[in-house]
Amino acid sequence: MGKVLRNNLSDYSLEQKTEEELWLEYHQKRDPKIREVFIKQYAPLVKYVAGKVAVGMPHNVEFDDLVGFGVFGLLDAIDKFDPAKNVKFKTYAVTRIRGAIFDELRSIDWVPRSVRQKTREIEDAIGSLEAQLGRTATDQEIANSLGIDEGEFLKTMMKISGTSILSLNDVWFSGDENDKVSIGDSIEAPMSLNPDVIVEKDEIRRVIVNAISELPEKEKKILVLYYYEDLTLKEIGQVLEVTESRVSQLHTKAILRLRAKLTNIRKGIV
Numbered sequence: 001m002g003k004v005l006r007n008n009l010s011d012y013s014l015e016q017k018t019e020e021e022l023w024l025e026y027h028q029k030r031d032p033k034i035r036e037v038f039i040k041q042y043a044p045l046v047k048y049v050a051g052k053v054a055v056g057m058p059h060n061v062e063f064d065d066l067v068g069f070g071v072f073g074l075l076d077a078i079d080k081f082d083p084a085k086n087v088k089f090k091t092y093a094v095t096r097i098r099g100a101i102f103d104e105l106r107s108i109d110w111v112p113r114s115v116r117q118k119t120r121e122i123e124d125a126i127g128s129l130e131a132q133l134g135r136t137a138t139d140q141e142i143a144n145s146l147g148i149d150e151g152e153f154l155k156t157m158m159k160i161s162g163t164s165i166l167s168l169n170d171v172w173f174s175g176d177e178n179d180k181v182s183i184g185d186s187i188e189a190p191m192s193l194n195p196d197v198i199v200e201k202d203e204i205r206r207v208i209v210n211a212i213s214e215l216p217e218k219e220k221k222i223l224v225l226y227y228y229e230d231l232t233l234k235e236i237g238q239v240l241e242v243t244e245s246r247v248s249q250l251h252t253k254a255i256l257r258l259r260a261k262l263t264n265i266r267k268g269i270v
Contacts, residue, residue, distance in 0.1 A: 023083040038078050042093060046070040049097045055233060066101050073100025119160045119256070121146065127260030136216055136257070154249055161252045211261040219254035222247060 017025070019041075026034040050066035057066075077096035081089055125145045129137040137145075143153035212220060218240065225231045225239065233251065237244045 020083065023081065023089065026078075027081075027083055035078055038089075039074065042074055042078075042090070043071075045090065045093060046074050046097055049073075049094055050101065052230070052232070053098065053101050061105070069101040069104040070097040072104075073097035076100065115160055118156060122156070122160070123256045123260050123263070126257050127264050130257070130260065131264050136214075139253075157249045157252050158245065161248045207265055208262065211258055211265065214261065215254055215257060219250055219257065222251050223254055223258075226251065 022034050022037065025031065026038070046067055047070075050063060050070050053066055054061065054063050073096040074093060077089070077093040080096075081092055083089075122142070125142055126137055129141055129145055133141075139153060140150050143150045146153065148156070212223065215223070221240070222236055225236045226233070231239070233247045234244045237247045240247065242250075
């Protein structure tokens with residue numbers, strides 16, 4: 001954060017200040033000119049996040065709409081960012097931008113009812129099976145539980161793949177505004193697969209991280225590569241030497257398996 005933002009500050013008296021210095025000053029004074037600098041500086045980040053969200057979404061979800069939703073997240077991130085917390089703004093902003101996009105998608109209820117129902121059926125089947133078996137359920141076992149063959153199960157996983165990213169960003173635990181914890185946040189946190197390093201919102205995040213660590217290795221790897229390493233599904237396919245469609249299936253299955261695990265845990269807590 002030590003770089004000088006000369007490009008966006010050519011007409012501004014603070015042009016020789018570093019980004020870190022500008023954040024400290026904005027946090028103290030809320031100067032609208034500095035805010036405008038940050039909006040211009042990080043506008044490309046909104047398009048980047050919107051582009052990632054757009055992958056796998058139905059055709060009726062427009063990229064420009066996602067960008068528009070994400071702008072609200074950027075503005076929110078700029079206003080709420082605290083430079084004293086020793087977190088990079090980009091890392092903080094990505095979560096806020098993505099959250100704003102998913103909040104708006106939820107509000108317009110873009111997921112067809114039939115898809116939502118099928119997603120819930122599969123999630124419930126996985127949860128029941130794995131609670132009974134005490135281990136990860138296979139595709140065949142899940143398909144049998146649903147009364148369909150394995151091929152039909154995999155086709156269904158492809159149909160619902162566009163909704164799985166949204167479900168990952170649902171808030172799993174919410175106290176007040178500062179206590180919200182989503183599954184996605186826990187994956188994105190550096191070293192998130194090591195419960196021992198988790199301090200903030202300790203117990204809830206630890207439960208999520210433990211659930212992630214219990215996923216099959218390939219599914220866990222896909223989650224980390226996608227949400228933490230920022231690889232696309234296509235790039236993950238190249239890393240794992242499988243097709244992009246297979247990565248999409250595994251990604252969706254990982255999300256449903258993870259949500260099912262957490263649902264079982266939450267029922268146990270209650």
